[in-house]
Amino acid sequence: xxxxAHQLRAEVAKLGFSGSEVDANVRARLYWxxxxxxxxxxxxxxxxxxxxxxxxxxxxxxxxxxLEREYFPPRRPT
Amino acid sequence: MKTRSITQVSLRDEIEIHDPLQVVSRYLESxxxxxxxxxxxxxxxDLRLANRGGARISAVEIAAILERRRTIELALQAIAPGAxxxxxxxxxxxxxxxxxxxxxxxxxxxxxxxxxxxLHPKRPxxxxxxxxxxxxxxxxxxxxxxxxxxxxxxxxxxxxxxxxDLNRRALRATRRELMRRGHDLTEVRILDLLIWSARxxx
Numbered sequence: 351x352x353x354x355a356h357q358l359r360a361e362v363a364k365l366g367f368s369g370s371e372v373d374a375n376v377r378a379r380l381y382w383x384x385x386x387x388x389x390x391x392x393x394x395x396x397x398x399x400x401x402x403x404x405x406x407x408x409x410x411x412x413x414x415x416x417l418e419r420e421y422f423p424p425r426r427p428t
Numbered sequence: 429m430k431t432r433s434i435t436q437v438s439l440r441d442e443i444e445i446h447d448p449l450q451v452v453s454r455y456l457e458s459x460x461x462x463x464x465x466x467x468x469x470x471x472x473x474d475l476r477l478a479n480r481g482g483a484r485i486s487a488v489e490i491a492a493i494l495e496r497r498r499t500i501e502l503a504l505q506a507i508a509p510g511a512x513x514x515x516x517x518x519x520x521x522x523x524x525x526x527x528x529x530x531x532x533x534x535x536x537x538x539x540x541x542x543x544x545x546x547l548h549p550k551r552p553x554x555x556x557x558x559x560x561x562x563x564x565x566x567x568x569x570x571x572x573x574x575x576x577x578x579x580x581x582x583x584x585x586x587x588x589x590x591x592x593d594l595n596r597r598a599l600r601a602t603r604r605e606l607m608r609r610g611h612d613l614t615e616v617r618i619l620d621l622l623i624w625s626a627r628x629x630x
Contacts, residue, residue: 377579380583380586381526381578381579381582381583381586382522382523382525382526382582383526383576383578383579384523384526384527384530407517407590407593409590410590410594411440411566411568411569411587411590411591412440412568414569414587414590415568415569415587
């Protein structure tokens with residue numbers, strides 16, 4: 351799954367600005383933001399795949415957190 | 429004596445609680461648990477109740493929260509009083525919960541601890557008390573202070589749910605036994621207390 355997260359990260363990064371829109375869409379859905387950014391046609395499937403990967407409820411808390419960190423840029427310390 | 433049907437609870441950092449019923453029962457003996465009302469109204473009495481539970485919400489903060497009263501009540505209306513975090517993920521009202529958390533965003537002095545102490549009695553099976561102890565326990569799920577308030581709260585609750593799911597059987601059995609003894613505590617409250625016990629002991 352970590353490898354897949356890296357592959358998806360690379361795939362999304364190739365999209366340039368549209369990639370950050372994909373990230374914003376995934377993030378909004380992961381954290382239930384009422385306003386989910388719309389995506390350009392053709393990017394929904396990619397966003398869906400990232401969301402499905404990061405939203406796997408079978409993972410333990412530490413596994414889920416690790417996977418999110420692999421995909422999203424590192425979080426800043428509080 | 430340990431109740432046989434209740435299995436151990438596994439927390440993070442390889443902490444095992446072998447007799448969750450006994451741990452929670454000890455808290456019930458020494459702490460006073462005041463039930464709130466699970467209606468969709470939200471007023472000063474809810475914040476006073478939170479203060480009796482140690483929230484320390486000042487008069488200025490109470491006034492600031494009550495300015496958001498309409499938004500808070502609308503979000504509460506969208507969440508059934510019995511909505512539970514312990515159920516299937518699809519059944520958790522995540523979106524209204526996010527809206528409820530968003531209603532508390534950017535109020536000076538109000539953080540996750542005060543907010544959840546005020547909201548837990550309104551939806552006791554859904555909203556954990558994210559006080560400093562539980563928040564620290566959930567550190568790996570914390571998006572940090574730069575994240576949006578509601579987003580950060582949801583991330584922590586999502587992480588909390590993983591622990592609930594992992595221990596579903598034991599928490600449900602503990603709840604049933606407590607009910608048999610006359611104590612109505614939700615799985616969420618039971619897990620709060622178990623995290624507390626582990627952190628305080630550790």
